[in-house]
Amino acid sequence: MIRQSTEIRQEQIKSAVLDIIFTDGLKNLSTRNLAKRIGMSEGAIFRHFTSKQEIILAIIKDVKREFIGSLRMIANSKKTPESRLKSLLCATVKYLTDNKGITMLLFSEATSNNDTILKASLQEIFNTQKKLVSKIILDGIASGQWDENIPVENIAMLYMGIPVSLNIELVLSYGEFHADNFCSKMMILMLKLLNK
Amino acid sequence: MIRQSTEIRQEQIKSAVLDIIFTDGLKNLSTRNLAKRIGMSEGAIFRHFTSKQEIILAIIKDVKREFIGSLRMIANSKKTPESRLKSLLCATVKYLTDNKGITMLLFSEATSNNDTILKASLQEIFNTQKKLVSKIILDGIASGQWDENIPVENIAMLYMGIPVSLNIELVLSYGEFHADNFCSKMMILMLKLLNK
DNA sequence: CATATAAGTAAGTATTTGCTTGCAAATATA
DNA sequence: TATATTTGCAAGCAAATACTTACTTATATG
Numbered sequence: 356m357i358r359q360s361t362e363i364r365q366e367q368i369k370s371a372v373l374d375i376i377f378t379d380g381l382k383n384l385s386t387r388n389l390a391k392r393i394g395m396s397e398g399a400i401f402r403h404f405t406s407k408q409e410i411i412l413a414i415i416k417d418v419k420r421e422f423i424g425s426l427r428m429i430a431n432s433k434k435t436p437e438s439r440l441k442s443l444l445c446a447t448v449k450y451l452t453d454n455k456g457i458t459m460l461l462f463s464e465a466t467s468n469n470d471t472i473l474k475a476s477l478q479e480i481f482n483t484q485k486k487l488v489s490k491i492i493l494d495g496i497a498s499g500q501w502d503e504n505i506p507v508e509n510i511a512m513l514y515m516g517i518p519v520s521l522n523i524e525l526v527l528s529y530g531e532f533h534a535d536n537f538c539s540k541m542m543i544l545m546l547k548l549l550n551k
Numbered sequence: 552m553i554r555q556s557t558e559i560r561q562e563q564i565k566s567a568v569l570d571i572i573f574t575d576g577l578k579n580l581s582t583r584n585l586a587k588r589i590g591m592s593e594g595a596i597f598r599h600f601t602s603k604q605e606i607i608l609a610i611i612k613d614v615k616r617e618f619i620g621s622l623r624m625i626a627n628s629k630k631t632p633e634s635r636l637k638s639l640l641c642a643t644v645k646y647l648t649d650n651k652g653i654t655m656l657l658f659s660e661a662t663s664n665n666d667t668i669l670k671a672s673l674q675e676i677f678n679t680q681k682k683l684v685s686k687i688i689l690d691g692i693a694s695g696q697w698d699e700n701i702p703v704e705n706i707a708m709l710y711m712g713i714p715v716s717l718n719i720e721l722v723l724s725y726g727e728f729h730a731d732n733f734c735s736k737m738m739i740l741m742l743k744l745l746n747k
Numbered sequence: 748c749a750t751a752t753a754a755g756t757a758a759g760t761a762t763t764t765g766c767t768t769g770c771a772a773a774t775a776t777a
Numbered sequence: 778t779a780t781a782t783t784t785g786c787a788a789g790c791a792a793a794t795a796c797t798t799a800c801t802t803a804t805a806t807g
Contacts, residue, residue, distance in 0.1 A: 358773055358784050380665030386765060396786045398767080403784090407765065463662045466655045466722055469576030478723045509736045516712015519719060523711075526662055527674045540705045548743055554754050554803055582795060592756050594797080599754090603795065753804075760797070767790070775782070 356395050364403045367393055369414050373456030381463040411464055415476045418457060422450050423483050430487040436495030440545065443487060445538040447518045451525065452534060458522045484518075485511045492549065501549040510548055517541050552591050560599045563589055565610050569652030577659040607660055611672045614653060618646050619679050626683040632691030636741065639683060641734040643714045647721065648730060654718045680714075681707045688745065697745040706744055713737050 359367075371392045375384050386407055390397040404410045429442045451458060461480070465473045488511045495501040524532040555563075567588045571580050582603055586593040600606045625638045647654060657676070661669045684707040691697035720728040 356785070361784085364784085378665075381659075381663040383665075385763075387763080397765090398787080399785055401766065459662045462719075463577075463659050466572075466659045467577040467663065469574075469579070474723055474725075481719060481723060506736065506739070509740060512716060513709065513712065513737065513740055515719075516709065516716040520708060520712040520715045523658075523677060523715060526658075527670055527677065529670075540702065541709065543702070544705060544709055544744060548740060552755070557753080560754085581793075583793080593795090594757080595755055597796065749807085751804105751806080753802105755802075756800085758798085761795100763794070764792080765790100768788085770787095771785080773782100773784075775780100777778100777780075 356399075361403045364395075364399075365413065368400060368403060368410060369417070372410055372414060373454070373460065375456075376460050376463070377456035381459065381467065408470075411460070412472065412476075414457070414460065415473070415480075418461070418480065419476070423480060425450075426484060426487055430491055436491050436498060436500065437546070440488070440491050440495075441538070441542045443491065444514075444517065444542055444545070447484070448521060448534060448538040448541075451518055451521055455525050459526055462522075481515065485515055488514045495549060502551045505549060510545075513548070514545065552595075557599050560591075560595075561609065564596060564599060564606060565613070568606055568610060569650065569656065571652075572656050572659070573652035577655065577663065604666075607656065607669065608672075610653070610656065611669070611676075614657070614676065615672070619676060621646075622680060622683055626687055632687050632694060632696065633742070636684070636687050636691075637734070637738045639687065640710075640713065640738055640741070643680070644717060644730060644734040644737075647714055647717055651721050655722055658718075677711065681711055684710045691745060698747040701745060706741075709744070710741065 368389065371389055372384060375388060375392060379388075386397050386400055390400055393400075404413070425446060426443055429439055429446060432439060432442075434442070461473075461477050464470070465477045489507050492501065492505070492507050492510060496503050496505070496507075521532075521534065521537065524534075564585065567585055568580060571584060571588060575584070582593050582596055586596055589596075600609070621642060622639055625635055625642060628635060628638075630638070657669075657673050660666070661673045685703050688697065688701070688703050688706060692699050692701070692703075717728075717730065717733065720730075
């Protein structure tokens, strides 16, 4: 195989990991399989990552930077709480449907290994989203638009159920679940909960 | 080891599977590990189940009978829709917190293997719950108590997010998540969605 | 009591796993 | 151009995997 820089190979490897997980399941994510899918030797993989575990951690790092990073931007923008909440929800739905392998990776790997680092990462990703939602809701209450008596924590928890159950639908329906206007529909429900 | 009937051994084995998954993760669910936890030889396991896969399927069968069965009873009872919905929700929360290993098993195993039979079983479990919720909501609308303009399907989807995100909390918090009145709190939110 | 069956074990099996080794060739740097 | 570093590969490693085999012992049944 033609020589490539570590940077390029690392991206290829990470991408192949997600591909394999989505098409064949986590159990078939062996370094042998991974090498075959890319078309390189198994040994070459270990030139670019020191271990299989390190590949997973690199992917999670990407998620934190790309996905959680963009959610933070949305939550902290200058728009109205309602607009921010909708953007947050729709961005989440889009990310999940566009990156189906990632969530399968996160959940399966975290629960498969009972790995402390992985679990902590997943917890951070989960909790950050919840905090961003809580913050937006509190802003909406402070601005007088939303009901001040609503239990913010509980609504944030209920909110988190949206991406999570979407995930399950995606996994179970072999990616065929088509979420037309899914985020708009869910947003209508959220507003009914939040309004006075 | 003292001799026991297949019936007793099968229960022991299934129970040990859930125990291992919850404490050590799915990856450590080997037949070797399983035998060690029960205190029997590895070969003996294969006296009572023909394969490891068959153990998983037996557990899923249990879930369908015990858990889904009881939810059906609740949904079809003579009580008011509100009372039935609350019972359904609380029974689900209780089952999940009491059987933490089961949901980890279902999701991890289904996504790990990309196994058709497992996925179909999980899908059935998921969809049955959604249908029961939809049915109760429709009853509540028919009785005039709940808003006839609510999007039943979407609310059922949002409802499913409750047990699912509870699951994630349980997995990530190493079982320490304490859900005091969790179902009551969520029920309050559901009612705000359903009421006129 | 005799015998068939069910439940147990220790020690295998072949296969798969993550990862290493020894060496070749491409590329960067002096 | 000479040398050092990086990227590649084929082959091999020990450990783990699900499951089998050959044989023993307990229990139920005629």
